[in-house]
Amino acid sequence: METMRAVRIHAYGGREVLVYEDAPRPEPEPGEVLISVHAAGINPIDYKIRAGYAKNWLKHTLPLIPGWDVSGVIEVTADGASHLEVGGEVYGMLDFRRDGAYAEYVTAPAAIIARKPTSLDHVQAAAVPLAALAAWQCLFDLAGLSAGQTILVHGAAGGVGHFVVQFAKWKGAKVIGTAAARDADFVRELGADEVIDYQAQRFEQAVGDVDVVFDPIGGELQRLSWQVLRKGGVLVSTTSISSPEVAAEFDVRGEELSVRPDGTELTAIAELIDEGRIKPAVTAVFPLAEAAKAHALLESGQARGKVVLRVRD
Numbered sequence: 024m025e026t027m028r029a030v031r032i033h034a035y036g037g038r039e040v041l042v043y044e045d046a047p048r049p050e051p052e053p054g055e056v057l058i059s060v061h062a063a064g065i066n067p068i069d070y071k072i073r074a075g076y077a078k079n080w081l082k083h084t085l086p087l088i089p090g091w092d093v094s095g096v097i098e099v100t101a102d103g104a105s106h107l108e109v110g111g112e113v114y115g116m117l118d119f120r121r122d123g124a125y126a127e128y129v130t131a132p133a134a135i136i137a138r139k140p141t142s143l144d145h146v147q148a149a150a151v152p153l154a155a156l157a158a159w160q161c162l163f164d165l166a167g168l169s170a171g172q173t174i175l176v177h178g179a180a181g182g183v184g185h186f187v188v189q190f191a192k193w194k195g196a197k198v199i200g201t202a203a204a205r206d207a208d209f210v211r212e213l214g215a216d217e218v219i220d221y222q223a224q225r226f227e228q229a230v231g232d233v234d235v236v237f238d239p240i241g242g243e244l245q246r247l248s249w250q251v252l253r254k255g256g257v258l259v260s261t262t263s264i265s266s267p268e269v270a271a272e273f274d275v276r277g278e279e280l281s282v283r284p285d286g287t288e289l290t291a292i293a294e295l296i297d298e299g300r301i302k303p304a305v306t307a308v309f310p311l312a313e314a315a316k317a318h319a320l321l322e323s324g325q326a327r328g329k330v331v332l333r334v335r336d
């Protein structure tokens with residue numbers, strides 16, 4: 024059996040369960056590709072799965088390789104994986120139920136993999152798929168955002184939020200972002216028309232009559248957000264809709280995202296990136312062997328934009 028270097032978890036727990044070691048190299052099934060991983064993007068779901076929060080839902084068999092964002096090069100295409108060629112540079116969001124990309128190789132169904140934006144290197148490209156798909160699916164699949172509308176983007180400097188700001192501006196919406204003061208200039212540079220320092224100002228007193236709210240936090244922030252929507256407006260959450268009774272009072276609706284891999288949407292996103300309309304912000308890059316440090320940074324809540332693991336130079 025051929026092996027590869029990978030980071031795996033053999034038990035759920037803290038960052039110490041991330042072990043850099045040899046693991047079996049995967050083989051693609053029909054319709055799949057084998058990707059030689061150059062970089063793996065990190066998302067909050069990585070440390071949530073590591074900690075065991077999703078074990079009843081995803082029912083992984085351990086050991087598990089985390090990391091569901093990949094950028095790399097096609098090494099093998101199995102029968103039926105027709106739109107991708109060996110040697111092609113690709114990126115994609117992987118299936119949470121399977122092994123991820125904290126490894127030298129990963130397999131995936133060809134349909135969820137897209138050509139990498141040519142204007143990005145692998146580290147930048149690995150920062151895109153899951154967060155950009157989440158942003159895209161919130162705005163366009165769930166909220167139906169259109170030109171001329173106003174959106175309040177909570178967590179505008181975050182992994183998903185920084186794509187939400189850019190996609191909403193591209194669509195022609197007015198964007199009001201919330202962020203800590205240290206991130207205000209960053210959020211303005213992304214295209215936000217206004218930035219609210221959520222630690223200094225109550226957003227619900229500063230904003231009203233918006234068409235869409237993007238909520239990556241939930242809880243109290245969500246409860247306070249319903250009132251800033253116009254009648255018939257929509258709040259899209261990446262967590263859960265925990266205060267539907269308040270939504271009903273204000274005659275607005277809530278939508279919960281469950282992000283899904285989508286090669287077609289990633290192709291559209293790659294075009295926008297190559298046209299210079301959308302850009303990922305990578306705040307930190309770590310070697311694969313230092314995945315635990317990367318988790319620590321993302322878990323601290325201090326990271327702006329995205330954190331990425333470099334797997335190959």
Ligand SMILES: NC(=O)c1ccc[n+]([C@@H]2O[C@H](COP(=O)([O-])OP(=O)(O)OC[C@H]3O[C@@H](n4cnc5c(N)ncnc54)[C@H](OP(=O)(O)O)[C@@H]3O)[C@@H](O)[C@H]2O)c1
Pocket residue numbers: 066067068153154157177178179180181182183184201202203206221239240244260261262280281282283321324325326327328
């Ligand atoms: N359901 C799904 O399909 C799906 C998909 C993608 C992501 N998610 C979830 O969505 C959440 C966000 O993901 P992410 O990748 O964007 O995480 P992230 O990169 O950690 O960003 C979270 C952002 O929230 C900001 N924030 C924290 N408290 C805030 C508050 N009270 N008001 C305004 N902003 C606040 C943080 O900014 P500061 O640094 O200023 O505090 C940070 O920029 C995570 O829980 C993730 O698991 C779910």
